[in-house]
Amino acid sequence: MIAVDWGTSSFRAYRLDESGAVREQRSAAAGLLACRGGFEAVLAQQLAGWDDAGVVMAGMIGSRGGWLEVPYLACPAGAPEIAAGMREVVAPSLSGRRVWIVPGLAHQPAAAPPEVMRGEETQVLGLLGDLAGTGPHWLCLPGTHGKWVCVEDGRIVSLRTAMTGELYALLRRHSLLAALMPASGGPDDADGDDPAAFERGVAASKAPGGLAHQLFGVRSQGLLGTLAAEQAPSYLSGLLIGHELRGLLPAGTRSVQLIGGADLVRRYALALALLGVAATPHGEALGARGLHLLARLRGIAA
Amino acid sequence: MIAVDWGTSSFRAYRLDESGAVREQRSAAAGLLACRGGFEAVLAQQLAGWDDAGVVMAGMIGSRGGWLEVPYLACPAGAPEIAAGMREVVAPSLSGRRVWIVPGLAHQPAAAPPEVMRGEETQVLGLLGDLAGTGPHWLCLPGTHGKWVCVEDGRIVSLRTAMTGELYALLRRHSLLAALMPASGGPDDADGDDPAAFERGVAASKAPGGLAHQLFGVRSQGLLGTLAAEQAPSYLSGLLIGHELRGLLPAGTRSVQLIGGADLVRRYALALALLGVAATPHGEALGARGLHLLARLRGIAA
Numbered sequence: 203m204i205a206v207d208w209g210t211s212s213f214r215a216y217r218l219d220e221s222g223a224v225r226e227q228r229s230a231a232a233g234l235l236a237c238r239g240g241f242e243a244v245l246a247q248q249l250a251g252w253d254d255a256g257v258v259m260a261g262m263i264g265s266r267g268g269w270l271e272v273p274y275l276a277c278p279a280g281a282p283e284i285a286a287g288m289r290e291v292v293a294p295s296l297s298g299r300r301v302w303i304v305p306g307l308a309h310q311p312a313a314a315p316p317e318v319m320r321g322e323e324t325q326v327l328g329l330l331g332d333l334a335g336t337g338p339h340w341l342c343l344p345g346t347h348g349k350w351v352c353v354e355d356g357r358i359v360s361l362r363t364a365m366t367g368e369l370y371a372l373l374r375r376h377s378l379l380a381a382l383m384p385a386s387g388g389p390d391d392a393d394g395d396d397p398a399a400f401e402r403g404v405a406a407s408k409a410p411g412g413l414a415h416q417l418f419g420v421r422s423q424g425l426l427g428t429l430a431a432e433q434a435p436s437y438l439s440g441l442l443i444g445h446e447l448r449g450l451l452p453a454g455t456r457s458v459q460l461i462g463g464a465d466l467v468r469r470y471a472l473a474l475a476l477l478g479v480a481a482t483p484h485g486e487a488l489g490a491r492g493l494h495l496l497a498r499l500r501g502i503a504a
Numbered sequence: 505m506i507a508v509d510w511g512t513s514s515f516r517a518y519r520l521d522e523s524g525a526v527r528e529q530r531s532a533a534a535g536l537l538a539c540r541g542g543f544e545a546v547l548a549q550q551l552a553g554w555d556d557a558g559v560v561m562a563g564m565i566g567s568r569g570g571w572l573e574v575p576y577l578a579c580p581a582g583a584p585e586i587a588a589g590m591r592e593v594v595a596p597s598l599s600g601r602r603v604w605i606v607p608g609l610a611h612q613p614a615a616a617p618p619e620v621m622r623g624e625e626t627q628v629l630g631l632l633g634d635l636a637g638t639g640p641h642w643l644c645l646p647g648t649h650g651k652w653v654c655v656e657d658g659r660i661v662s663l664r665t666a667m668t669g670e671l672y673a674l675l676r677r678h679s680l681l682a683a684l685m686p687a688s689g690g691p692d693d694a695d696g697d698d699p700a701a702f703e704r705g706v707a708a709s710k711a712p713g714g715l716a717h718q719l720f721g722v723r724s725q726g727l728l729g730t731l732a733a734e735q736a737p738s739y740l741s742g743l744l745i746g747h748e749l750r751g752l753l754p755a756g757t758r759s760v761q762l763i764g765g766a767d768l769v770r771r772y773a774l775a776l777a778l779l780g781v782a783a784t785p786h787g788e789a790l791g792a793r794g795l796h797l798l799a800r801l802r803g804i805a806a
Contacts, residue, residue: 266727274728308728314711315721316728347680347720362713363720365679372674377667378649409616411664412751413715414744418649418665419617425568426576426610426618442716449714 203256203503204249205493207321208263210234213244216487217252220504222494224487226252234262241269242293245301256502257296258288258493260304261321274308274318280357281327285499304496309361317361322349325461327495328488330356333459340452341459344443344466346371350450364446367466370439373417382424383434397472399433403440404447404473413445443473455479461488505558505805506551507795509623510565512536515546518789519554522806524796526789528554536564543571544595547603558804559598560590560795562606563623576610576620582659583629587801606798611663619663624651627763629794631786632658635761642754643761646745646768648673652752666748669768672741675719684726685736699774701735705742706749706775715747745775757781763790 205216211233217226230248237244241263249257264272275287287305306320322343333339333353341351346367352360373379375386406419420438423429429437447470451458457480460467464485471481497503507518513535519528532550539546543565551559566574577589589607608622624645635641635655643653648669654662675681677688708721722740725731731739749772753760759782762769766787773783799805 314713315708315718316724316730317720318724318727347723362717363724364714364716365719366716368679369716369719372678376674376678377670406617410751411616412666412747414666414668414671414748415664415751416617417667417671418619421649422618422620422665425620428618445714446716449712449717 203258203494203497204252204254205324205490205497206245206257206259206263207261207324207489208234208259208268209261209321211236213248215248215252216490216493217254218490218494218503222491222503224490234265234268242295245293246296249296249299255299256497257299257301258304258497258502259302260324260489260493264289264303264306265320268303270303272303272305275305277307277309277361278354278357278359279307279323280355281330281495281499283357284323284327285496288496288500300502302497302500302502304493307358307361311360311362317363319349319351319361319363321489322351323358324490324492324496325484325486325488326351326353326358327492328490329459329461329484329492330495339459340455340457341461342470343461344470345462348446362450364450366442366446370442373438373442374435379417379420379424379434379438382421383431383438396433396436399429399436400440400469400472401476402429402433403437403442404444404476405440406437407441407444407448413442416441416445439469440473443469444476447473447477447479451477451479457482459484462486505560505796505799506554506556507626507792507799508547508559508561508565509563509626509791510536510561510570511563511623513538515550517550517554518792518795519556520792520796520805524793524805526792529792536567536570544597547595548598551598551601557601558799559601559603560606560799560804561604562626562791562795566591566605566608567622570605572605574605574607577607579609579611579663580656580659580661581609581625582657583632583797583801585659586625586629587798590798590802602804604799604802604804606795609660609663613662613664619665621651621653621663621665623791624653625660626792626794626798627786627788627790628653628655628660629797630790630792631761631763631794632797641761642757642759643763644772645763646772647764650748664752666752668744668748672744675740675744676737681719681722681726681736681740684723685733685740698735698738701731701738702742702771702774703778704731704735705739705744706746706778707742708739709743709746709750715744718743718747741771742775745771746778749775749779749781753779753781759784761786764788 213232309317337354343349350362509516515534611619639656652664
């Protein structure tokens with residue numbers, strides 16, 4: 203079968219064998235925004251040469267601006283509920299293939315705005331088999347809009363989002379703080395790599411006053427010469443990640459499962475360690491594993 | 505005398521009579537960034553036709569990137585200390601005039617980054633005569649980098665900064681949240697003017713999880729149709745201002761002096777009222793009054 207993670211800005215496809223192992227993979231800058239609605243043609247092109255009949259897709263491709271809007275599924279939900287919520291799209295030009303889209307999840311906390319995710323749920327499903335005991339297990343998926351997911355008894359019971367990655371990018375590139383930092387290397391640069399400055403930022407997130415207040419410390423320490431320009435990106439990263447952890451990590455949590463790219467996972471693990479919390483790192487390839495699980499439940503894969 | 509507020513992006517001059525009342529005023533897009541170091545020539549041009557001998561200036565003109573770096577003065581500081589910290593600049597082409605720059609203030613809270621301000625201190629000084637009793641009095645000066653100032657016994661004893669205005673501008677124009685809002689009218693647009701949505705935002709700032717988490721509520725409620733595009737800017741404004749107030753308003757505070765432009769002061773007063781705090785509004789012209797006080801203390805004005 204073929205597993206696809208199709209988001210706003212990127213397209214990733216994995217060709218899986220019968221055990222769910224990744225045999226080949228492809229990626230392209232063919233996110234939703236680049237497709238202009240021609241999803242079927244883009245998919246046909248991206249999968250050329252792979253003759254597998256079953257295609258299961260997750261991510262924003264199932265949103266209102268995607269190929270087919272697949273309604274959010276309410277938490278709690280486990281693999282059986284998510285598999286049951288999958289929808290098949292009509293793709294006549296993909297002769298002989300059957301193409302499915304996985305639903306995203308929604309969660310309504312008490313007295314707070316609703317939470318939603320699309321795509322991350324497959325990474326969570328990919329990890330389910332590795333979680334010992336009924337939980338609760340806390341999973342953190344850092345990113346532009348990072349997710350905190352709680353799993354109990356094999357089901358996703360709640361989720362929370364933090365816009366930490368987006369705030370970092372905005373402040374790093376467009377804010378008055380950016381004037382006190384070296385020029386940014388672009389959207390994917392990992393420039394926050396001074397561990398001592400990062401630790402200072404995590405520590406600073408403990409001070410009272412809220413994030414909008416704490417952020418000014420980047421500027422004042424820069425003006426007064428106690429934070430060098432090269433240290434400022436790492437300090438900012440530590441401050442934002444520290445703020446996220448102090449806001450969303452439930453009291454008493456001793457360990458967190460971290461799922462994401464190597465650089466982000468490393469930073470979050472360091473920040474968690476500073477707060478006395480152990481982290482177990484996992485790569486993003488879990489998503490393909492989760493899609494394989496869903497495909498098996500629907501009889502699309504063996 | 506002439507009072508000048510000279511910041512990074514704007515220049516404002518006030519011609520004052522002997523009582524300190526504003527007789528004439530001028531403003532220009534001649535901030536530091538537009539001057540390219542030619543401060544003396546810009547000042548001569550802006551003051552043409554005003555023959556007053558004494559010129560007292562405040563704002564970023566006294567910073568490292570300004571005309572003359574005037575060292576920050578440590579809190580606590582009152583009008584006498586600030587007057588004593590004023591520095592005269594050499595301006596031979598401004599024949600017969602004497603030109604002074606007011607120092608900014610610095611404050612070092614316990615276990616937190618330092619705080620600095622340049623320019624706002626003159627507005628605070630302009631209000632001192634109106635404050636009844638020894639205090640403590642809490643003054644809030646909202647803006648791009650808004651300030652919270654505590655005055656006791658006629659002296660500024662502490663200050664705190666919140667980057668609320670800058671965060672609003674970044675999120676309103678450059679973030680993924682902006683895609684869920686009407687097009688922005690530009691840097692000065694006051695588009696957050698739906699009081700009910702603003703109140704919802706202030707209420708949402710009470711939820712746990714921190715600002716990076718709360719901000720996602722703008723997106724999730726937009727996706728799920730419970731927050732209309734036209735409501736989103738006001739909701740965002742209320743969320744950010746509510747976050748600032750909850751972070752920086754000292755527990756038990758019953759009243760706050762608000763100094764700033766009419767639109768911002770109105771919004772902050774509404775948010776404060778929702779938290780049960782009374783607000784007394786003041787306009788930005790207080791700065792000229794503060795500069796007149798300093799000029800009198802130095803014998804520059806009568």
